[in-house]
Amino acid sequence: MSVEPDLPGARRHEHLRNFPPVSSWDNHVEYDAKAHPRKVPHSYMLIPTTCFNCESACGLLAYVDKDDLSVKKLEGNPAHPGSRGRNCAKGPATVNQLNDPERILYPLRRTGERGAGQWERVSWDDALNDIASRISTAITDGRHEDVMYHVGRPGEDGFTERVLNTWGVDGHNTHTNICSAGTRLGMSLWTGFDRPSADHANAKVILLLSSHLETGHYFNPHAQRIMEGKQSGAKLVVLDPRMSNTAAHADAWLAPWPGSEAAILLAVASYLLRTRRIDEAFLRRWLNWQTYLAELHPDAAQDFDTFLDRITADYAEFTFDFAAEEAQVPVERIAEIAEIVADCDGRLSAHIWRAAAAGNLGGWQVARALWFVLALTGSIGGRGGTSPNGWHKFIPQGPNMPGHHEHWNELIWPREYPLATNELSFLLPHFLREGRGTLDVYFSRVYNPIWTNPDGFTWIETLTDPDKIGLHVALTPTWSETAEFADYVLPMGHSSERHDTHSYETHAGRWLGFRQPVRRVAMDKLGQDYTDTRDANPGEVWEENEFWFELSWRIDPDGALGITKYFESPYRSGEKMTTDDYYRWVFEHSVPGLPEKAAAQGMTPLEYMRRYGVVEVDTDVYRVDERPLTDDEQADTDVDEQGVVRKPVTLDSVAPVFGEAGAVGVRHDDGDVTFGWPTPSRKLEVFATAMRDWGQGEHATPGYIRSHVARREIDVDAGELVLVPTFRLPTLIHTRSGNAKYLNEISNTHPVWLNSTDAKRHGVRTDDLVRISTEIGYFVARVWVTEGIRPGVCALSHHMGRWRLHPGEGSRWVSGMVELSHLDGEHTWLLRHKGGVAPFDSSDPDSSRIDWSDPGVHQNLAFAVHPDPHSGMHCWLQKVSMEPARPEDRYGDVYVDTRRSAEVYREWLAKTTPALGPDGQRRPEFMMRPLAPTRRGYRTESPE
């Protein structure tokens, strides 16, 4: 029978509790606050779902009014082990997004030219049939790669990949190379996993190369654990050129010159090696030190002590003085940080995701250097240390999984970047312009590349060319700059209006969260009929999962393409799969422990997930690398000369999410056979063999690549500065939060941070307008003089600078009307605001109370693409020159020459060394690849 569960986020104080008890969630009564002092009761159903704003996937609890099914508010979900009932401002602001009077309620089809602002309402049937027909024809014609799905943040792990695999399309494109591909490469080379999972709560030293305490991935779940760590005595070390709130909480804050971070970390590593304050037992067992010696010191004795001596000598050049010179900070500060790290007792939790790794040429080496320090201190994988995300994340499998495709889409995975962990999505317009391919159907899914990506005007030029993109379908809850240039704008639901699952490495445990349409769940509980989620959402807003089911069915109506069978109900043969079918199957068959937990409360697994919105799969997950292999795992295996335990594979085998196909573990010198790491050697690779095998051997070890914005590259006296354009606000998220009025009310401007010494040199004061010139154009912004940023560096936050071309095509809470003109020929673009944000009349009286006016500056338009030649990561930091605004300049102006941006693209492309690996492989098999093909797909038809 049902018992009151012990929830991780539930707290009590005397007779008070922070959340209503679960037993009341179907009928929770609250008085209407606005009716006070009268007592007007309302009955609510409290239904959990998952936040859709940042990637943390924190739990939310929706208060659904039983009278009219309106969502009154959203709070944290106390059942969620990651967020534990807490949220940042963006979670509760979901209610703004639901009730936004400007949201898109019906499918729209373009009637005029792309971008001309002419639309007609269209039925879902018409839209689906049109899109399905094109995709079906492309598949039938063998033009699989003419179909592309381009997602901002990934949705449900594996869901869309499953759909695309049924279509046989290698068309999964993500934004990752403008986000985190630098860190992912640095970490993948070490561990085979691509994300860190820091155990902040149990750390002795917390090292952040970011403003992670206030923003970033898993901000809310991590922030609460960082504070727990601090309360337990952990020292917080922060490297950030900007005095963020995170830096303000640090015991040691270093504001290095951008791009010098790897030098600092290598100086710390060198110190650890010199002083032998290292975990020798860990290094001996887990580093592929034999390979290091064999490759770099083949003539030396091949033993561990020699390795230590040689690697110490190899890194001796990274002195504190060297790092201090690169970082332009006092040498004592480097030494101070090194001493704090050296004293971590194997409990160093460290995090980098974007920041320096996403900003600099060679930024991936920052992550590589960081994991070097983690390895030396023995802080990898243990309590209070840093683990890989793969240990702390759970990915369920759907029913009737299709086989993997055999295609290789070079528009997404080009040969120039064999080691890019993710898709070269931000180069897509350049690839299309070079004639590398065309797209017949292009889905942009809650993604806004015109705004978010660098070089947005080139995106506009490409998206408006029907010869390059035949049909552009924007799947989005809100208007965006990119949706303005779509052929179809199809409204999809916000967090409480859709189904999917999520799991992230918020701490040393594993959980699976369930996002669900709360009104639909309430309708279920109240016995109300509906056909699909559209009946529960406003207007004809849908959810993607049902959309993909329906679209797939229509692509292959008679089953001839072999697609439809994957979208049949596992419970009703021949009938179309519903979301209930899908998740019922997943929760019954694919989540360990869930059926038992549900049964203990007298529920089915699906009922359990609808009740709690989450299930905890594991707790205290550490040192999975030391897990002994079971007999089953060792059955039918061979051990290669490196000790890697392998099962036989063929070219039709498929690599797991992480690691090589067939590799299951490693045999150690002492005879232990353990799971190890999903690298080629199943060890932590201080010498990355993949770099060697793909012709980049000079960067096989942790190193320092001098950034394109290194101190010596910037002529400060000539008016040059480094621009940091990537830092985030805790209260906004990319372009998703544009329609959240509460968030806009508190965050509605973004001045350029400029140190007083730079301001004096440039002769500007706070609120002065400046023209900031990049290599392809300029923008005009407003200055804020502050000591909160290091001299020589200026910074302009992310999120703002939203615009719309036509009335009704953007959120008036945040965007301004603009006009685009071509001053110096068609290849030149000037964006100029026609007015800022202003009060407007709508069904929400708050829209007439807008007291802010600044739409911001769309700086990313003026950035050329900077693909790192190794990781493919866009290097966001900009070398700029600053001058007072000219008489013709207006605030918010952005001017760009796209011919020049094409030149810069070619300059950076020329830095690459296209290469195939062993056996003609296009990229290393062990590295995680979304929508991975079979091993055959990795190989060129005729190895070169």
Place this chain on the structure above:
Amino acid sequence: MLDPTAAPVGDSYLWARPDEHRREVSRDLPTDPVTQARTTLNTAHPRPWGWRVTTYLWTKAVGAGAMLLAALAHLAGIDLAVVGDVVAPALGVAGIGITGALLVWDLKRPERFLYILLKPNPRSWMFWGAIVLAAGAALFTAWLAAGILGAPDTVYDWLAVPALVAAAMTAGYTGFLFGQAEGRDLWQSPLLFWHLIVQAVMVGAGAMALAGIGAGLDAEATALLLAALTLGTLGHVVMVLFEFLGRHTSKQAATAAHMVTHGRYARLFWTGGVGLAALAAAVAGTAWAAGTLLVAAVAGLLVQAALLIYESVFVRAGQDVPLS
């Protein structure tokens, strides 16, 4: 204790624009030389009290001051003739009437003004102030009626002391009301009650001096008005200087005073508030020495402007120091 003055706003918040009032105020707030701390986000807190409060401080000061002098003159046996019998109570009634109207207008819910009396809060000087004003209005009206009807001296004998007390309280009770605005440290001065009475004497005498021209006042009456105007104005100037240049009981009060004497209000304060009053005192003193109301009338006009300007600064600066 959290001290909002420790981190002034500066020219901009981090992610939003401060309201113009907070921006202007912050320019007068010192930044911490070590931390250079700045407030990075706040909501707008407009001053709740504006021109209506400034104006009523003046209107009731004029009315109360006039009646104070009329009652004093009667008790001293000095005949102010029509100025004392009609003009003073007329000023008193008009002053309280306008004050009452401004007070009601200034309420958030003016239609509920009767709640002050019908649902009284005896700990609030809002309530006691209403009682004082009502009593003053009744006594001044009676005085005016007596003046118009030519009532015998006995009536004035009965009215004089109560009217004197009512006039003093009408002028001074606002000191207690302001004192209840805890957190507005500039207004917490123990001298405020007395200062308001001195101000009332100044502007009341000024108004009566104007009215006295051609009223055929005798030398004694003239001397009383000139002395009151001169000494009241001098007293006001001295008290202002003492209040603003002396030591303050709290950092917040000192910050507000500094804003007045050296900051955004300095020019208005020194020229309009203090300078005009000092000039008026000099003119009034000269007139006193010469025994002429004609010259004093100029001072009578100047003090009205000086007090309005002073009160506008006093009311605004008191609310400018951020409480959050």
